[in-house]
Amino acid sequence: MAKSLLSLDEYVQGVLRRDPVILARAVTLVESTASQHRPLAQEMLEKLLPHSGKAIRVGISGVPGAGKSTFIERFGKNLCSAGHRVAVLAIDPSSSLSGGSILGDKTRMEELSRDPNAFIRPTPSSGTLGGVARKTRETMLVCEAAGFDVILVETVGVGQSESTVRWLVDFFLLLMITGAGDELQGFKKGIIELADAIVINKADGDNTTPAERLKGEFNQVLGFFSPVTPGWTPRAYTCSARSGAGIEQIWEVITSFQKAMRLSGVFEERRRQQLVQWMEALVVEGFRERFLGSASVQQRYEQARHDVAAGKLSATAAAEQLLETSCPFVAQKQSDK
Ligand SMILES: Nc1nc2c(ncn2[C@@H]2O[C@H](COP(=O)(O)OP(=O)(O)O)[C@@H](O)[C@H]2O)c(=O)[nH]1
Ligand SMILES: [Mg+2]
Structure with missing residues (x-):
């Protein structure tokens, strides 16, 4: 961390009054790997926690090239112009190896990143998947305390990271494309089973009909899986992130999901379980750090x-x-x- 630390009060008050500079610094504090920053980060989180939890948390996964960044740009911009405040976070297990990041290609989110109602944060660049997930969860809480009411967590579809993200979010969306083949998309039954919705992207031009066909195929099989969210049957949809067609219905699906799951209590129950998982991650990570340190x-x-x-x-x-x-x-x- 190049700059010196702020005081606890400066972090907390800055986040609560939605100061973008302090928000970014608070997230840097949460992401810091220096163990001497941890107590301050914990204290800050304690103070911010009562102000968090009000956002809808959405995970978005798909193979590289599926159109995640394009989708998030379009989806996020729509939400911002409808008066929402949108935070985009990422979990990219490959980034600690490659040094790159899935949000490194900010070019595809150029407009969204300029929107004053959006906050885009690339994946924390180091640590185990569990450690990165812990940081993303804490960043999410900080963003919520700063008044962001929609949190989008992007993850690349390579296997392990989807199940990690699934347990960070309320709603998990799988972005797919035609012609990539099951093998290539890496979406074996196990990953499809994690999804609350499957969205076939790039349903435009010549690809419209194949996309509709794939949607139909998914809708035939989805009913046979045991739903990851009790009481919710996932369905497939098509959209074009490029033209914007079909994007609005995705938000409708998410809001009706939220309404129904709050009513049934499933929403709160999942969040309670996620708190336990957060604690477990903290124990494992803390143990590792203290032992090796x-x-x-x-x-x-x-x-x-x-x-x-x-x-x-x-x-x-x-x-x-x-x-x-x-x-x-x-x-x-x-x-x-
Ligand atoms: N035709 C078409 N191309 C798209 C669409 N969405 C994304 N793309 C293109 O697909 C490529 C990969 O998109 P990107 O958003 O970077 O995918 P990501 O790797 O999943 O983040 C880019 O060249 C996009 O312009 C779409 O809805 N229709
Ligand atoms: Mg991308």
């Missing part, structure tokens, strides 16, 4: 690496010893069984 562990770790490389100790024995001597409750756990 401890000076005495580092020393033993180094010794263990050395012994394993020299053939003095087996990898399994070294790992077990390291865990046992560094955290007594690991040994305890064995005897619990």
Whole structure:
């Protein structure tokens, strides 16, 4: 973090009065990997939490090239002009490897990124998928406290990240295209089962008929899956992110979903479960950080690496010893069984 930190009060008040500069800095604080920033970030979140939770949280996934960025640009702009405030966040598990980001191609969201009612934040660039998800969740809460009422979380469709995003959001939308083939789209049954709606994009020009056909095929099979959201049967739709056709109906689907799920209690129940998952992620991440960050562990770790490389100790024995001597409750756990 190049700039010095603000005080707790400056962060909290700045976010609550919707100051865009402070909002960006608050998100940077949440994303910081420096462990000395964590206590301040936690305190800030504690203060902001009562002001969060009012947005609808939507996950959007699809293979590279499906049109996610184009869709979000169009969808987001529509929402902003209807008076909504839209935050776009991203989870891209590949970005920590490639150094790139799915929102790196901001060119496709140029207009949305200039809209004063939109906030676009690329994926946190480092950490495990769990760590990135934790940061995205906290960024979402900060954005909600800053008055954003629609949160869009973009993730690239490569498998693991969809299930992570599914548990961050209320509504999960799968963007698909014709002709990509099931293999290529990576959408095996498991991922389709996570979706609350399937949207076939690029339903324009010559592709209109194939897109309609694919929609029909999906609608035939979707009813057979056990719904990921109890009481909601996912359906397929077509749209063209390029022309804007069919985009408005997607918002109607999302709002009727929200209404129905609030009424049945499923909405709140999912959010309660998500809080538990957030806590679990914090425990795992915190444990990892503290364990690996401890000076005495580092020393033993180094010794263990050395012994394993020299053939003095087996990898399994070294790992077990390291865990046992560094955290007594690991040994305890064995005897619990
Ligand atoms: N014909 C057509 N092309 C589209 C549509 N949406 C996106 N594209 C194009 O598909 C390509 C990939 O779009 P992009 O939004 O970057 O996909 P992403 O990788 O999923 O974010 C770009 O060349 C877009 O212009 C659409 O609705 N119709
Ligand atoms: Mg993109």
